[in-house]
Amino acid sequence: MQIDRLIQIIFLLLSHENITAKQLAEELGVSTRTIYRDINTLSIAGIPITSQKGYGGGLSLLQGFSLDKSYFTEAEQSNIIQALQILKSSNYPDADKALNKVAGLFSHNLQSEWLEIDFSYWGSPEKERNNITALERAVINKYVIAFTYFNSELGVTDQVVEPLKLVFKSHAWYLVAYSKHKDNIRTYRLSRIRDLQITNELFDRELPGDFSITPACKEENNIPKFKLHFSEKIAYKVYDEFQEKYIKKLDDGTLEVTFRYQLSDWTFLYLLSFGEYVEIIEPARAREILKEKAQKIFSMY
Incomplete structure (x- = not known):
């Protein structure tokens, strides 16, 4: 598309002091006649492109030109800069170099670090x-x-x-x-x-196009339904962990959560992480299992 080619021409001009129409044509896979038409279009649009004939000449942008008043609004520039800052914070390779280059193109003064992303678990090396x-x-x-x-x-x-x-x-x-x-x-x-x-x-394996990280729905009749009562003292954590549609606030402030869990070690270790602030109401078998685990913990002390 022409608009894509026009933007590519601007970036090529920004990254070269001088570049010939022939070089642009080879880079973009079009004729030199097409390049000259594009240059004319950009000039009409207000992009200050100069042409110098002779040895060492070529096409160039007026010194000091930047993109901030041409194709990107201030909001768009900020979004691009912020996206690159996120990549930098996540230790993405060469994000720092790309950030400085783009900031230079936009004449954008980088602000001090405002975001840190850490994908590691607490206490990890x-x-x-x-x-x-x-x-x-x-x-x-x-x-x-x-x-x-x-x-x-x-x-x-x-x-x-x-x-x-x-x-x-x-x-x-x-x-x-x-x-x-x-x-x-x-x-x-x-x-x-x-x-x-x-x-x-x-390896040369590719991920199947129909793959989904979300597993197919299992027959829910085989998964026990838990009814849990949480103290309002940890309401913040309950709303962090469960969707609101599963939570019901009772008259005394207790938060009742209805959810399906397997009767597995993971389930009970997860529920134990809520300490004294959760009670299993149903199923009865789950109450017994959690009670046994709590008694084992108590016997250790």
């Missing part, structure tokens, strides 16, 4: 904080990776996988990868990955 950057490189370059994984059932396994995609869903990052051991595509939560290693082995 610096090495773990770099996992997101390492995984990005492995996905793009198709390197097989190895790591230790802590699953939701408290199992610890050594994994060798082909990383296919990084996904941010709800409150967490996930890695979608082909597991050589399981011979299928699986999803791993990044906060449970330890000792990540990028190998020299390459």
Whole structure:
């Protein structure tokens, strides 16, 4: 499209002191006649392009020209700068260089750091904080990776996988990868990955186009329905953890949450994290299991 080519011409002119019409034509895959028509269009639009004939000449922009009054509004410029600052905060490779270049193009004065993004879990070492950057490189370059994984059932396994995609869903990052051991595509939560290693082995697998990180709905009749009562003292956490449609506020201020959970160790460890501020009302079997676990904890002290 012409508008895309016009914008490319502006960026090429910004990045070169002088460039010939022939060079622009070769770069953009069009004829020199097309380039001259585009230059005329840009000049009519107010872009100050100068032409110098002879040896060392060519097309150039008037010294001091920037994009801030041409194709991007101030709001659009700020959005672009902020997006690059987010990438920089997440340790994205070369984001710092790109940020400085774009800020220069827009004549934008960079503000002091206003945002920090940390994908690591609390208390993790610096090495773990770099996992997101390492995984990005492995996905793009198709390197097989190895790591230790802590699953939701408290199992610890050594994994060798082909990383296919990084996904941010709800409150967490996930890695979608082909597991050589399981011979299928699986999803791993990044906060449970330890000792990540990028190998020299390459792969050529692609993620199926119909893949979704959200699993197909299971038959809910096989999953027990929990009725939980939470103290209003931790209302903030309840609303952080559950959608409002599952929460009902009772007359005494108690928050009643109805949700389906498996009767697994993960479920009860999760509920124990609420301490004295949660009570299982239903199902009765779940009450007994949590009581047994609480008694074991009490016996330790």
